[in-house]
Amino acid sequence: MDREHIADLVHQLNDVELAVLLSLVAGKHCILTTEPGCLKLLRQQLELLGPVVFGLTVAVVRCTPDTTLDDFIEPLLLDETRPSPTSHGISPVNNHESGESHFGVRNRSSLLRTSSQGTHDESTSGSRKLANIIIAQDLDFASDQVQTQALELIRTKRFCTRKKNFHHAPDRFLLIALLGRPNGESSLSGHLCDYFFISHHHPSDEGFPEEVERGVEFEQSDVDSLTSVVIRKKVYVRSNRFLEDA
Incomplete structure (x- = not known):
């Protein structure tokens, strides 16, 4: 493949x-x-790309102040029987008829890989291994x-x-700290921040791939449909003698 x-x-x-x-080219990590x-939306975009x-x-891995070390480590390990985290009702397979990938660029998904690389890297074969790309959502909410642990994994x-x-992490390894507030306002430790290569803010007005937004809309539609068929029953409340809806 030539430079042009x-x-x-x-x-x-x-x-x-x-x-x-x-980040992948530099072998570093990003926020x-x-x-x-x-x-x-941003998380699902990352899961697909x-x-x-x-x-x-x-x-x-989605972090909270109550996330334990075991809670943090368990989602990072993949095996052959584990469903892909990209299953949001959106197929990651290219549309071969149109020649367009899910991100609207012709055949990028095959051109940005090495010739020996398929849709599953070395981290998916054999026993449970670390994924190539780890998305640590709300890492700034996690305990010290x-x-x-995240710092040691990076180091x-x-x-x-x-x-x-x-x-052990695979050769192509990237940890992404996905945060819902600017890096300057987050609670990431100073030592951890020092090990991130770049920090980038994606504003909501820049939008998201159509497939990601459509997937979220489908999920919300399913929730709305379920809510519409819920049957509410009248129950007695011990604290008073009036009936109220559950």
Whole structure:
């Protein structure tokens, strides 16, 4: 592939894809932020672009102040029987008839991979292994202990489970801290921030791939449909003698 062709492909990437590409090329990690109401959209965009654009496996961990080390580590390990985290009713397979990928760029998903790379990288074969791309949503909400574990994973590219099993990161490895507030306002530890290569904010007015927005709309439609058929029953409340809806 000549430089001109590569340059043309890069120019077709959106801001999020470019941030991920730069991080992968540099072998470093990144922070991506957006408005809190758009976190789900940005997360799903990242989940799709991993296998679709770069041919890499993706794992997602959603952090809270109550997330334990086991809670943090468990979602990062993938095996052959585990469903892909990209299953949101959106197929990551290219539309071969139109020649367009889910991100609207012709055949990018195959052109940005190495010739020996398929939709599953080396991290998916054999026993449970770390995914290529880890999306740590709301990592700034996690405890100091969990953030320290994330730092050690970035530094050493490995971690040890409670059963004393060591898991090593694949060669192509990227940890993305996905935050719902600007990096300057987050609670990420200073030491952890020092190990991130770039920080990029994706504003909501920039929009998201049509497939991602449509997938979220489908999910919301399912929730609305379920809500519409819920039958409410009258129950007696012990604190008073009046009937009220459950």
